Amino acid sequence: MEGSIHVDSLGKTYQIPLREPGIAAALASLIRPTYAEVTAVRDVSFAVQSGEMVGLLGPNGSGKTTTLKMLAGLLYPTSGKVEVAGSVPQQRKPEFLRSISLVMGNKTQLTWDNTVHDSFLIHKEIYGVSQGAFRTRLGELTEMLDLAALLPKQTRNLSLGERAKCQLVLALLHNPRILFLDEPTLGLDVSMQIRFRSFLKEYNRRHGTTVILTSHYMADITSLCRRVILINKGTVFYDGDLSEMARRTAPFKLVRITNQGDLSGPEQTHLRELLERLHIVEQEQRNVTFRVERSQVVPLLGPLLNAGSMADVSIFDPPIEAVIDTLYQGVMA
Amino acid sequence: MNWRGGIALVGKTLFSYTSSIGFFWTLALGWLMGPLIYMFVWLAASQEGPIAGYGQSDFILYYVGLMLVNQLTYPCSHWTIGESIQSGTLSVWLLRPLAVLYEAVASDVALKVVCFPFVVVIAAGLGFLFHIDPVPWSRVGPFLVFLVLAQIIRFMFAYTLALLSLWTQEISALLKVNDTLVFLLAGQMVPTVLLPGMLGELARLLPYRYMLGFPIEYLTGQLTGSEIMFGLRMQMGWALVSIVVQQWVWQRGIRHYTAVGG
Structure with missing residues (x-):
């Protein structure tokens, strides 16, 4: 109950002013302004249990941030x-606000002119955190994110990645039961993103905090969330297991072979005949990537290995970006 | 009431402002210029004799008092609140277990703490220069009551106007109109008791005099007992109205907040 979320037929419509270009239209809009209704969220329903980590996905303007x-x-x-x-x-209500945190990748709750430690102390006072609990949590979070050297620095002097780390710690100092993360790794370099993800995973494991995450970096989603909710045009069109979504959307594996010789050579006839029957995704010199239905991968391997002189064979799932793109293209068509 | 959080917010803003104290003292110097200029204008005008009971020493006392009271009642946060609503920064404040009003109050309190010592030094210097007689101690208590009520009215009016940003995209012009009305009708350009005819009557009824001029008029001993009681009733009435209107505007306006950005 304390970390759970229930959403039922949620909708949000904005009224936005409209105006034709030009000075005449600008003057006319003073007398008779016109508005359009934009439905950002149409009918969204889902439930999240306490301790779950869920990815909220969707193309730009889909309604996920709303x-x-x-x-x-x-x-x-x-x-x-x-x-x-x-x-x-x-x-x-104050008890609700004490039980949540929202981290927005493009907005900081740290005070620009104050030191990081001062920002944390102010947060402690606003949320009524006891001195003992504050010391324990700050110690734990500082250690997990290797933050000690940043505490005496002014926020304005931090790099983007350092600020993101401090922002995350600030959001967790009052021990929220639910953490909303809106593009938390926006603009961070790859190694900082990896540290962020491993921190969040560990924090969720230790504290059982419910996490809802939006991100355009699929690596954030795949490494943190087993469950995803896909939103487009303000409605949910998938809610479930991430791997199941990938299987349903892309029920195939990708096989990449690297042949020892040139594929155009006369000794590669069998291989060429075999490849002609397959769905080739990419081909360059001795490398060929093709897609195969999951159930057909193993039966195909024998003939494939016999057909040519293989240097290497790799079998992998299609990248999640491609799966999501397929889904987006499908629902937007 | 989250006193702990409120005090922390004042502290935060104070730390922040003290790192730019030069800027704020320059700002305070700018605010002193208006009263100083009007004081010299009225001193020149009253050279031939008192104007409506105001002699030269009264004008000096009035405008030195105005420097202090103006500094203590002038709200600045409404400019930033309007901007925060439009830019979406308000979201950060809305997430705290603390009313957004605290942020504005903290900002104004911190500004007063930072600027007031500077203004006091200037005002004391002027008092010394013009040989101002000390104000009787018996007036200090009621004056502080009138000062607090003036702060509430002036702050709440400006803050409520800033909240109109929740509906419209640009309110800075409206805030400037409000500042102009304060300038005309609150006793900055001219003590409101000197305003002629209908204008004087209007000033007695509108809230502006009770944001600034009334406490100074009391402090300088220009008011009769019945005028003081009338002023107190008006101050209490306008303070109540401003609080109720602010609550009403906030409750309705926040439904229109679009939390732009992010």
């Missing part, structure tokens, strides 16, 4: 019901 903001109590829903940690988010 959904996240409604879950965090920043936006009033136009329709539907939301319950987060037993509270209605938009009522913004």
